[in-house]
Amino acid sequence: MFYIIGLGLGDPEDITVKGLNIVKNCERIYLESYTSILSCGQEKLEEYYGKKLILADREMVEQRADEILEGADTQSIAFLVVGDPFGATTHTDLMLRAKEKGIKTSIVHNASIMNAVGCCGLQLYHFGETVSIPYWDDSWKPDSFYDKIVANLKHGLHTLCLLDIKVKEPTLESLMKKKREYMPPRFMSVSEAAGQLLEIVASKHADEADGMGSQKEHRLSDNSLVVGLARVGHETQQIIACSLKEMQNIDLGPPLHSLIIPNINLHPLEKEFLQQFAALDEPL
Amino acid sequence: MFYIIGLGLGDPEDITVKGLNIVKNCERIYLESYTSILSCGQEKLEEYYGKKLILADREMVEQRADEILEGADTQSIAFLVVGDPFGATTHTDLMLRAKEKGIKTSIVHNASIMNAVGCCGLQLYHFGETVSIPYWDDSWKPDSFYDKIVANLKHGLHTLCLLDIKVKEPTLESLMKKKREYMPPRFMSVSEAAGQLLEIVASKHADEADGMGSQKEHRLSDNSLVVGLARVGHETQQIIACSLKEMQNIDLGPPLHSLIIPNINLHPLEKEFLQQFAALDEPL
Numbered sequence: 001m002f003y004i005i006g007l008g009l010g011d012p013e014d015i016t017v018k019g020l021n022i023v024k025n026c027e028r029i030y031l032e033s034y035t036s037i038l039s040c041g042q043e044k045l046e047e048y049y050g051k052k053l054i055l056a057d058r059e060m061v062e063q064r065a066d067e068i069l070e071g072a073d074t075q076s077i078a079f080l081v082v083g084d085p086f087g088a089t090t091h092t093d094l095m096l097r098a099k100e101k102g103i104k105t106s107i108v109h110n111a112s113i114m115n116a117v118g119c120c121g122l123q124l125y126h127f128g129e130t131v132s133i134p135y136w137d138d139s140w141k142p143d144s145f146y147d148k149i150v151a152n153l154k155h156g157l158h159t160l161c162l163l164d165i166k167v168k169e170p171t172l173e174s175l176m177k178k179k180r181e182y183m184p185p186r187f188m189s190v191s192e193a194a195g196q197l198l199e200i201v202a203s204k205h206a207d208e209a210d211g212m213g214s215q216k217e218h219r220l221s222d223n224s225l226v227v228g229l230a231r232v233g234h235e236t237q238q239i240i241a242c243s244l245k246e247m248q249n250i251d252l253g254p255p256l257h258s259l260i261i262p263n264i265n266l267h268p269l270e271k272e273f274l275q276q277f278a279a280l281d282e283p284l
Numbered sequence: 285m286f287y288i289i290g291l292g293l294g295d296p297e298d299i300t301v302k303g304l305n306i307v308k309n310c311e312r313i314y315l316e317s318y319t320s321i322l323s324c325g326q327e328k329l330e331e332y333y334g335k336k337l338i339l340a341d342r343e344m345v346e347q348r349a350d351e352i353l354e355g356a357d358t359q360s361i362a363f364l365v366v367g368d369p370f371g372a373t374t375h376t377d378l379m380l381r382a383k384e385k386g387i388k389t390s391i392v393h394n395a396s397i398m399n400a401v402g403c404c405g406l407q408l409y410h411f412g413e414t415v416s417i418p419y420w421d422d423s424w425k426p427d428s429f430y431d432k433i434v435a436n437l438k439h440g441l442h443t444l445c446l447l448d449i450k451v452k453e454p455t456l457e458s459l460m461k462k463k464r465e466y467m468p469p470r471f472m473s474v475s476e477a478a479g480q481l482l483e484i485v486a487s488k489h490a491d492e493a494d495g496m497g498s499q500k501e502h503r504l505s506d507n508s509l510v511v512g513l514a515r516v517g518h519e520t521q522q523i524i525a526c527s528l529k530e531m532q533n534i535d536l537g538p539p540l541h542s543l544i545i546p547n548i549n550l551h552p553l554e555k556e557f558l559q560q561f562a563a564l565d566e567p568l
Contacts, residue, residue, distance in 0.1 A: 008393060013302035016292060016394075020301055084395055086402025092557055099560070109292060109400045109517050110300075111368055111393035114408050118370025119391060124398050125416070129441055130409045151439060157413055233393050273376055276383070 002072040002098045004085040006110030009233030011040050012048035019108040023049050026078040030056040030068055032091070034167045036082035037187070037256060039234040045080075053080070057168050061090050065097045072103045083112030113258055116232050117160055120239050121273025122262055128157030133193050133259070135164045135186065143200045146220075149261050154218045161259040163188035187255030190228035190240075194247035194259070198222060201244070220244060220261065225284060227260040227274065228252055242279035250279070286356040286382045288369040290394030293517030295324050296332035303392040307333050310362040314340040314352055316375070318451045320366035321471075321540060323518040329364075337364070341452050345374050349381045356387045367396030397542055400516050401444055404523050405557025406546055412441030417477050417543070419448045419470065427484045430504070433545050438502045445543040447472035471539030474512035474524075478531035478543070482506060485528070504528060504545065509568060511544040511558065512536055526563035534563070 003022050008014030015023070023029060031042060031053040038045065046053055056068065056079070068079065085091050085107050098105045118124050129152060131145035145161070152159045166186040174181035201220050222245040230238045230252035238252050247259070266274070271284060278284055287306050292298030299307070307313060315326060315337040322329065330337055340352065340363070352363065369375050369391050382389045402408050413436060415429035429445070436443045450470040458465035485504050506529040514522045514536035522536050531543070550558070555568060562568055 006395065008300060011302065013305070014300050014393070016298050016300050017304055018295065018297040021297070084399045084402065086399070086408065089407060089551075089553060092402075092405055092407075092553060096553075096556060107403060109298070109395035109403075111290065111395055112399045115368045115370070115396045115399040116393045118368065118376075119393075121376055123373060123376075124370065125414045125446075128413055129411070129439065132409070155413065155435060162409075267373075269373060269377060269380075272380060 001076050002069060002103050002105045003076065003078045003108065004091060004095065004105065005078055005080050005108040006084040006112065007038060007080055007082050008110040009039070009083060009113070009116055010231070011234065012045050014110070014233065016108060016110060019110070020049075022076070022108065023051070023078050023080070025076055027071070027075040028054060029078045029080060030054045031080045032056050032061065032082070034058040034061075034165070035088040035090070036165065038082050039231045039236070039254075039256075058090075059168075061094065065094055068094070069098055069101060069103060072098065073101070084110050084114070087112050087114070111233060113162065113232060113256075114160070117229065117258065117260065119232060119237070120227050120229060120241075120260065120277065122158050122227070122260060122270050123267065126156070126158050126263060126267070126270075127160055128152030128155060130160045130162060132162045133164060133188065133196060135166060135188060136196055146197070146200050146204070150219055153261070153263060156263045156265060158263050159261040161193060161261065163190070163193050163257050163259060165256070188257065189255075190230070190252055190257045190259050191248055191250055193257070194226065194244055197244060198248060225262055227262060227277070229258045229260070230254070231256065232258065239277040240279050241274050241277045241284060246279055285360050286353060286387050286389045287360065287362045287392065288375060288379065288389065289362055289364050289392040290368040290396065291322060291364055291366050292394040293323070293367060293397070293400055294515070295518065296329050298394070298517065300392060300394060303394070304333075306360070306392065307335070307362050307364070309360055311355070311359040312338060313362045313364060314338045315364045316340050316345065316366070318342040318345075318449070319372040319374075320449065321451075322366050323515045323520070323538075323540075342374075343452075345378065349378055352378070353382055353385060353387060356382065357385070368394050368398070371396050371398065395517060397446065397516060397540075398444070401513065401542065401544065403516060403521070404511050404513060404525075404544065404561065406442050406511070406544060406554050407551065410440070410442050410547060410551070410554075411444055412436030412439060414444045414446060416446045417448060417472065417480060419450060419472060420480055430481070430484045430488070434503055437545070437547060440547050440549060442547050443545040445477060445545065447474070447477050447541050447543060449540070472541065473539075474514070474536055474541045474543050475532055475534055477541070478510065478528055481528060482532060509546055511546060511561065513542045513544070514538070515540065516542065523561040524563050525558050525561045525568060530563055
């Protein structure tokens with residue numbers, strides 16, 4: 001049997017009882033290590049399970065799936081995923097590859113950022129499409145996610161922005177060599193995400209006159225309320241609500257971070273709940 | 285401390301290790317019993333914990349929160365929720381009431397239908413706003429959720445439809461008496477939901493001429509592909525993909541059910557994954 005097991009978001013103890021019992025009886029255990037990270041780190045997991053974990057990076061999962069699935073027709077193999085198993089496309093693909101080989105699969109669900117984000121008090125059924133904010137570089141500054149945020153605002157919906165993760169990215173120079181060398185891992189902070197959003201706001205609306213009335217409601221501005229979240233589900237979790245401009249100067253500490261662009265017209269209960277995270281002692 | 289603990293979706297063992305350790309040390313344990321139900325039932329939970337549970341219905345949670353929170357400043361009280369703690373507005377409210385009283389709160393996250401729905405292979409970041417489909421009666425047939433489905437289709441997004449639950453609803457007659465009497469619990473099936481959607485489709489588009497081209501893509505028809513899910517996360521989980529018309533005749537067994545209206549243009553991987561759930565042996 002091939003098990004894909006969600007680990008939840010914070011500590012080793014965020015695994016479900018079902019998941020833990022399976023892990024303890026598996027011959028090989030892989031830990032997916034490129035779409036997310038667990039706040040507690042790999043060593044703590046190994047200590048908790050009393051077992052060694054095999055780190056599975058993008059290259060292994062996407063190009064050496066056979067190796068991961070080897071023997072799963074007769075043995076129990078576990079593939080651990082931070083959050084829920086269905087958070088990333090490649091895990092769905094892995095299940096399909098297993099089925100093709102006639103290997104039985106079993107899923108153990110868990111919390112992921114997609115539902116745990118409710119911890120800030122914004123109601124999950126008021127969220128629209130989730131967007132991803134990628135790291136920009138000098139030559140590549142994609143901003144299509146901005147249009148999705150605006151579309152959500154138009155429909156009175158919040159937007160969850162997942163922030164970029166770069167793990168084990170080969171350096172440009174090493175791509176030409178036989179031996180790959182990797183850049184240090186990077187995790188986008190709410191401050192960096194706010195910086196990129198401010199740049200988009202400045203370039204898109206630079207030539208707009210003031211006084212556009214209702215149209216202005218449906219776009220971001222420097223003063224738009226945003227919510228920053230760090231290490232959701234972990235005991236060091238932090239949430240802060242402030243303007244986009246202020247968010248650029250907020251340091252929420254170690255990864256992972258997420259950013260929410262709330263809809264303008266908050267439900268009174270959402271407002272009351274968010275108020276406790278307000279950066280300034282002023283009503284939101 | 286007041287703990288709000290997500291139970292996940294299926295068995296007693298879907299609780300996290302963290303959650304179970306807390307439950308075992310709590311003085312009183314409430315089980316929220318009106319926004320969802322656990323496939324395994326209350327007795328199995330009590331047996332698993334070795335503890336009695338106090339059932340918390342809507343009336344208790346919304347009007348007698350003080351009773352639930354009593355003593356939580358010095359004792360450990362747990363409030364168990366099927367899925368994740370932030371699935372329903374009233375749980376957010378309960379947290380605010382606790383904070384008002386100076387009672388510390390702690391959340392233990394878990395899987396909920398909002399993220400576990402990824403098990404059908406449709407990617408979570410391709411979902412738009414979630415809608416709720418309420419039971420109709422002779423005089424009240426709200427259909428505003430239909431416009432939200434259409435808006436999602438227009439943006440190329442899937443819609444998760446949460447289906448109505450009626451638990452401990454007083455009978456109309458008993459509202460006038462001193463002693464409340466309750467209707468038997470009802471849980472909307474995918475078949476019932478499809479029936480209501482077909483009625484809306486028939487009434488909204490009855491007078492439309494054929495050949496509307498791209499406009500037709502953005503509305504539902506009898507032949508639209510829909511996905512029915514039952515008991516997600518439980519070992520008896522069932523998923524079926526078929527037309528809206530066919531779904532009306534599908535019996536997925538005991539609750540809870542959910543229905544998905546997928547976007548027309550599926551990603552190849554989504555299509556490949558969904559294919560294994562096709563009701564007919566034809567390509568989707």
